Amino acid sequence: MNNNYNFAFLDEGSKREIRRCTLKAVAIPGYQVPFGSRELPIGRGWGTGGIQLTLSLIGPNDVLKVIDQGSDESVNAVNIKKFVGLCTDVETTNNTTEATLIQTRHRIPEIPLKDGQILVFQVPIPEPLRIVEAREEVTKKMHAEKDYAPLWLQLYESLVKYQKVTIASEYPCMVEDRYMTNPSPIPKFDNPKLHNAECLYLFGAGREKKIYAIPPHTKVVSLAFDDVPFERESFAGKTCRLCKSNNTYLDEMFDAQTGEKVYQCSDTSYCKEVAAHA
């Protein structure tokens, strides 16, 4: 551990302020709580919201896992793990079940998370209404008045133009029948995992200075018309080339040698575990 810095890099006052905002976010599921986003040794927009949540919550006994688009070994994940490790000395893992604190970019692990686990999302654009309204002042009023008609219109427009809903990620969802929420750019495949989960989901947007949360056992409903139900991406007929799973979110890859498209689990630790037990 590098003793030139406070435990978990941020000073205790900063961590406390972030935790207070986190508590408020947990108390009002889906509501975006403004917070004083701190300077970090990485640029804003590179996961600083998630890192600040992780740093403010982590304790010496926590076990940390960091994934980037499902992968434990990508540059972003490895560097964040290294950084948090340097200033906390906490144990890190690739095993989803062992981890108490998981920081993620763009995925929710395939293994259902349990009570006591926290999943921290790195969020680039926390505002689900941003695609329909550029002004923050207006989106705040729209949330206050629960005026989400423009988002429904966006959905309808996609049905008119393409006869299907074309939103693939950042699929908006209604949290506890009150706040429309952007579940960060997870694929819509992961949206159902947000509903009635056992774990705590925390979302941090460092550049936009917002924290929001989906606490355990919260009702989360993805936006859908009465007669056009919400649908996840379908991987029917495709299996992971490594573990042969057919019920996971698959990445499409191109095999240069054979010239064929191949599929592989996006969640690398899940894939390895399944392959090991096969």
Place this chain on the structure above:
Amino acid sequence: MLETPVLSVKDLVVRYGEACPKCAESLEKNRCSVCGCVWAANNLSLEVYPGEVLGIVGESGSGKTTLMRTLYFDIAPTAGSAVLHDYKDASQSIWEASTAEQRMIKNNIMGMVYQNPVMGLRMNYSAASNIAEKIIAAGSRNAAQMTARATELLEAVEILTSRMSEAPKNFSGGMQQRVQISKALANNPSLLLLDEVTTGLDLSVQAKVLDLIRKIKAQYGISILLVSHDLAVIRMLADRTIVMLDGKIVESGLTDQILEDPQHAYTQQLVHSLI
């Protein structure tokens, strides 16, 4: 008329800019020569009855559009009240309603067609979505019903349903106005506000839009507040007419009476210059 009015506006004042103590005696037309503020609507009172078309005529800058936009909540009034029969049985002014209630009034009770379609339509969204916007805002979450209603309304305004997935930015001015009209009708409003709907359109397209309004009046029995500076349009559609000048109503009465026997000097000038 003994019927209860659909809309009743009382002592409406809309002022642009801060007033000064000398405004009352320093108005040149509708602008205060001391402080420069503009009294766009100055103590306007009017009533619209069920099924009637009330025409509003007046020169540019007389306050016609200000009146319409204030009724549609685009502009906040300085003073006055307006009650709608369909909103709390006319017991509360619509301008005292909460934002959510105002949205409900805009979507369920009133429909507005702006002079400039850019103000009334989402130019990058399809024609069907423009109509669905109103239906969604009124609470419907059934896509098939929205499509059916959009089809019905676009057929009614003679726009090919094969073009319903196209954006109005690709339509002609007359078509854009007709999409606006169908959007305004989406939730069967009891009051339609038409602000210079034929201005800028060529004569054949104007005739089509006017025919359409006449058809809507006959078919749906909606009350219409029709703003125009074209007396021919007023003669063709309006049952009663009010004449505005410098933010004030200078004359009102049955349309034929106004056009055949104008009393106010401005109305006489208007009638004689155009007919």
